[in-house]
Amino acid sequence: MNIEIKKNLAKNWFILLQDIICYEIEELEKEFGVKKNKKPKRLKSQIWKKSNNNDEGGGKFRILHDGLVFEKVGVNFSEVYGKFNANFKNKILGAKKNPKFWASGISVVMHMKNPKIPAMHLNTRFIATQKNWFGGGMDITPCINDLKEAKWFHRELKIACDRHNKKYYLKYKNWCDKYFYLNHRKEMRGVGGIFFDYKKYNWNKDFSFVKDVGNTFTYIFKKIIKRKMFNKWTIKEKEIQLLKRGRYVEFNLLYDRGTQFGLNTGGNTKAILMSLPPAATWN
Numbered sequence: 213m214n215i216e217i218k219k220n221l222a223k224n225w226f227i228l229l230q231d232i233i234c235y236e237i238e239e240l241e242k243e244f245g246v247k248k249n250k251k252p253k254r255l256k257s258q259i260w261k262k263s264n265n266n267d268e269g270g271g272k273f274r275i276l277h278d279g280l281v282f283e284k285v286g287v288n289f290s291e292v293y294g295k296f297n298a299n300f301k302n303k304i305l306g307a308k309k310n311p312k313f314w315a316s317g318i319s320v321v322m323h324m325k326n327p328k329i330p331a332m333h334l335n336t337r338f339i340a341t342q343k344n345w346f347g348g349g350m351d352i353t354p355c356i357n358d359l360k361e362a363k364w365f366h367r368e369l370k371i372a373c374d375r376h377n378k379k380y381y382l383k384y385k386n387w388c389d390k391y392f393y394l395n396h397r398k399e400m401r402g403v404g405g406i407f408f409d410y411k412k413y414n415w416n417k418d419f420s421f422v423k424d425v426g427n428t429f430t431y432i433f434k435k436i437i438k439r440k441m442f443n444k445w446t447i448k449e450k451e452i453q454l455l456k457r458g459r460y461v462e463f464n465l466l467y468d469r470g471t472q473f474g475l476n477t478g479g480n481t482k483a484i485l486m487s488l489p490p491a492a493t494w495n
Contacts, residue, residue: 215340218419219348221313222338223291223338225422226289226336227289229232229423230272232426232430233287234255236434237285238254240438240441241253241254241279243276244280244281244422244439247442248280249268250280250414252279252280253276253278253280254274255287256275256276256460257272258272258274258275258482260272260273260483262480263293267291268388269292270292271295271480271485272290273287273440274286274287275287277490279305280324280325281324281437281441282323282324283324283490284486284490285320285322286320288319288320289486290315290316290318291314291315293312293313293314295475296311297311300476304341304422307495310341313338313339313340315338315473317335317337318334318336318337319334319335320332320335323457323489324432326445327356327445327449327450327452328356328440330353330355330402331354331402331438331456331489332432332433332458333424334348334426334429335344335349335350335424336348336425337470343410343412344415345410346408347408347409347410348408348422348425349406349408349425350429350432351390351401351403351406351407352402353402354403355453355456361436361438365403365436368428369376371384372424372425376420381406384408385404385406387407387409388405389406392461394459394463394466394467396466397462399417399450399459401459406425406433449460454462454492455492455495457492460487461488461492464487464488470484471487
């Protein structure tokens, strides 16, 4: 298949998935508003271009602050292209000799008002250099332990992975456990999930898997939020959530590949840092 066709198919899927996820976010806000007799907020959209005078792409990020359910949620689509800088190109597959690249993807980060609901994250992307591949994953970060929820989450991930390859779940779960690890604190960011990169063996099968990851995330976040969004919580639980968010900030600024990729390719700073929570504390 021609690489330009692959790019268009991937890009259009990420745009569609952004629309689907944003619709479901606003529906959850409406549902809470109806029951509590409060006015729900809507996501605000911003179109952005790369920060230079050349035509090197951009994207659209949608964000909601201080909602009824979501304290902060961002859904970012991007399509960027150009050349990696001399220092960064050696870190990217297929770019050492030729720094030209194209990349598109979707990134979702949900920070919840109710501390009993975990923070949730999705990222899927397609990157083309002299090579081309898919990457991404999803994970959840609870601040209050819920073993039943964690088991359910991983069971749903295994079901989704098994539809494509029986080896995927354990492989990508272990990769996620290693990736979402704060080495300086010797602790995991949350309860894991799946993480994968450099999927470049069978484009049609890999694309099918990436689409299923997006749809599975949508199913999972709706289920988790609906179960808990009306549960009562305490000030002490909120304090625990703020401490856990501090760990989230540390990981995203020190280790996250997506953050580093965005900042090194001229991405929109607001969109890149939308993953940071609205408030956090440290100890």
